[in-house]
Amino acid sequence: MSSDIQNKGYEYKEVEQKWYDFWQKESLFTADPEKKGESFSIVIPPPNVTGVLHMGHALNITLQDILCRYKRIKGFNVCWIPGTDHAGIATQNVVEKKLAEEGKTRHQIGREKFINSVWEWREKYGGAIIQQMKRLGASCDWSKERFTMDEGLCNAVREVFVKLYQEKLIYKGNYIINWCPRCHTALSDLEVEHQDIDGKLYYIRYPFLNGKDGLVVATTRPETMLGDSGVAINPKDTRYLNLKETQVKLPLTNRTIPIIKDKYVDASFGTGALKVTPAHDVNDFEMGRRHDLEIIKVIADDGTMTAEAGEFAGIDRFECRKKAITQLENKGLLIDIKNHPHSVGHCYRCFTVIEPNFSEQWFVSVKSLAEKAKNAVEQKETVIIPKNWTKTYYEWLNNIKDWCISRQIWWGHRIPAWECEKCGHLTVTTTDPKECEKCGSKNILQDTDVLDTWFSSALWPFSTMGWPKKTKMIQKYYPTAVLVTAFDIIFFWVARMMMMGIHFMGEAPFKKVYVHALVRDEEGKKMSKSKGNVIDPISLIENYGTDAFRYTLAISASQGRDIKMSDKIVDGYRHFINKLWNAARFSFIHINEEAADLADKKNFSVTDRWILSKLSRLYTETAGALNAYKFNEAANMLYQFVWHEFCDWYIEASKPALYGKKGKTAQKVARSVLYKVLKDTLILLHPFIPFITEEIWHKLPASFGSIMNAVYPSYIIDGKPFADIEAEEDIKLCFDIITGIRNVKGEMNIAPGKELEVEIHVAQASGLIETILANQDLIINLGRLKSLIAKPFDKEPEASAVSVPAEGVLTYVILKGVIEVKKERARLEKEIAKLSGVITSVTKKLSNNDFLYNAPEHVIEKAREQYKEAEEKYNTLKANLDKITSLNE
C-alpha cells in the first residue's frame, strides 16, 4: 500500500492519509506543557463552524503548520490549538433555513428546542472544515480542539462579561445601532459592509406653517422623512440669516417640526437644509440629542413601516419610499431628483441593507481598552509583521467607538443579566441567580439577547487554555508566540483579542502578529461565490497533492503582496515534488545503512566539500528566512538547492564515484555524502511538504521513527559551521569551464553526447592549472569529452572554438571537421559585444575620481577585478574572431 520506490512518479494519493493517521496515532501533534523546551504556541484563528475551507484558510493553516513543524525540529515545545467559533448569526441562519424546509420557524419550536437543533446540526456538519484542515496536513493538537460554545469557554465569557460590567466597561443603553431587518438583530459597526450604490438625491420642500415657501431639504432616503423631528441649518449660512420662521410643516404628515441651527450642517451641500431623523440616522441622533428633538421610530425591526408612519404603516421601507415620492410629486413638493452615488451599509452575513435603528443594546466601552492595546504595540510588546499594518491598527484604535455586543438571536452566549420585574434592578452574575440581588424578588428574567460571536473570539487566546482557571497551559503557553492571520480580521479579531488579553491577563496575547496575504484568482480578483471564480483548495489537493499545493502557497507568500492562485502554478510545483522523489529514488540505489555515517572530511572530493559547504549555508539561511516570516525566501532557497545544486550538479558529478569507477573508498565516501545531503534536505523541507518527506524518510536506510522527531540538521567542524570557500571557488571554475564547453556545443548545434577534445591553456601566474588537472575527470565527465589536456599558455589549436571561463583560463573545444565558421563567428561576436559593454561602463566608473574617492574599498576592488577579467576575455575572443575572419577571407 505504500508508494513503491520503483515508481517513476510520486503517488501522493497513496501516501497522505497514511501518514496523517500515523502522526495522530503516534501523538506527534500533542503538546505537553510539562515537557521541556522553550514554548512556541499558536492559537488558530477559529474558522466559522458553518464554513468550508477556502483559499484563505488554506494559506493561513499552511503557514502556521510550517512554523509549528519547523519549531518542533528546532527543539521547541510547540502547542498549536485548533478550533472553531459558533458564528451566531451565520449558524442560526443555516439552521433556520433547514427548519424552513420542514415548514417550521424557530419561534414555532421555541428557544430551547431550537438551540438543541443547532447543536445537532453542529454535531453532524460542524466538523467539515476540521476534516479539511487535516487534509492540508495541519499538525494542530486536536486533543485541545475548542469551540466557542464549549462549557469552559462559556464560563470564560461569563466571567469576562461580569467583570467588565462591574468595572462599568459594559453598559446597557439606548442608541442608534446598525440593524439587519432580515437577521433581526443589531450588528457592530464592523459587521456592516459598505457598498457604492447609484442612488438618488431627492429635493423636498417642507413648507412654512402658512403653507407657502418653506425649506428645501435633500435626502437619499425619503421614507425616513416620516420620522423627521426637525430641519437643521448651519447658523452661519447667509441664505438663512434673515429667516423668521422657526417651524415647518412636515409633508405627508400633519406634524409641525422645528427649524434648528447646528454647525454640523454643511452649508455647501444641497440646499444647506438638512432633515433630521433621530431614530434612523447616527448623525441625526446626535443632533437630536443636542437639540432635544423627539425620536420617532417609523421603521420597525422587520423593515416595515410602523404606526408612526401613518397611512404608510405596514408596508416595506422601500415600497414606502416609492409611495412617498409619488405623493410628494402629486403635491408639488418634490422639487428635484438628482443622481447621487453614495455608499450604503449592508449586513455582512445576508447583505440586506442595514437600517440604522434606535434601540436598547449592550455596549463595551472600549476607549481605555483600546489605549492599552495600542500601547502594547507601541512598546513592541507585540510586533506586527509586516510593519505596515501597524498604522492600520493604530488608525482603527484611535477612532474606535463603543462596541455593540448584544444580538437579538438565540444561538450564542446568552447575556448573564437578569432583570427584576419588581424593582427593575439588573443582576449580573456568573452563576444563574435565583433572586434579585437587590430586592430579593424571585421574579427575575434573564436578558433574551446573546453576545456577539466576536466577543467570545476575543477571549480565544486564553479561554482555550482553560482560563479563568490557573492552568499549566496558561503558565507555559500564554502569551502565544505568534498570531497568523489575514488583514481582513485585524479589527474584528486581532485588536479585540489584544484588548481582552491585556485587560484580563495583564499581557498581550501574542508576541508577534504575522499578517499574510489574500489569495486571489488568476486575474488577481478576489475570489467570491457570486463571481464564480472560487478555486476549491480541496480540488487542488486532489489533483496535485497536498505537498505541491502547500509549496505553491509558501513560495508565493511574499510579504505585502496578494497571491494569485491557479491550477497551472500548483501543477508546476508538483514537478518539484516529483523531482525530489526521483532524487530520492536515485539515492536509494546507492545508499545503505553504512552510508549513514558521514565519511571523514579528509576523504571528501571537491564536489563533496562544495555541496556540504552549500548545504551548511542552507541550514542557517532557511532558518533565518523562517524566523523573519519570509516563507517565500526559505521555500525558494530550498527549491534552488534541491533542483539546481543537488540534482543538476552534485548528483551528476558524483555518479562516477557512486558507480564505483573511482574505487571502493571513493564510493563509500560519496555514498555517505549523498546520504547526508538527502537526509538533511528532507528535514529542511519537511515543514513545507510534510507528506513526501515523511514517505521518503521511512524508506531512508537507518532512519527511524517519524521525520517529525528529527533534529534540525547542522554540520559542525572544529566548533564552527562547515564552510569551504576554496572548494566553492574551485568548483565554480570547473562548472564555468563545463558550461563554456556545453555552450559551444549548443550554439554549434552539436549533439550534447558527441564527445569532443578540449585543450585548456592556463596562465602560469593564475596558479589554476593544478586545480584543473585535479578536476580533469569531472570536466571530462560533465562536459562529455573524449579527452582533456590542460597546459600552460600555448599556440591555440587549429579549428577550435574558444571560451574564457576565468581570468587566465582559455578553453579550446577542438572542432576538426565539425566547425562552422559562421556560427563560431556569431558566437564570438555575441560574447564580445557583451564584454565591450561591460568594459565601457566599468571604465567610466574607474576613471571617475569621485567614485574612487567615495566608494568603499571592496566596491572599487570589485570593479577593478571586473574590468581586468572583462578586458582579458575581450582581447582573447577578439583575437580569435580576427583570426577566423582572416582565415576565411
Added chain:
RNA sequence: AGGCGCGUAGCUCAGCUGGCAAGAGCGCUACCCCGACACGGUAGAGGUCGUUGGUUCAAGUCCAAUCGCGCCUACCA
C-alpha cells in the same frame, strides 16, 4: 475625505538597510530518452525596472511630482 499597497522579461513574481551593465518559475527557441526523473537534461532568446524631475561618486533600491491599478477605513444628508 483619509490611510495602505502595487506598477521590474510574453505571464506570475523575487530584489532587505543604495554598489546590478537586474534574478527565479512558467512560457518560448534549438539540441538531446546520457544506467533517478521527458513531471526530464543542456544551451539560448527575452527587460533603457510606469513617467518626469531631484539627492548621490553611484538609484529598480532614497526624495518629490505625475499617470494607471487595487484594497481598507469614514457620519457628508
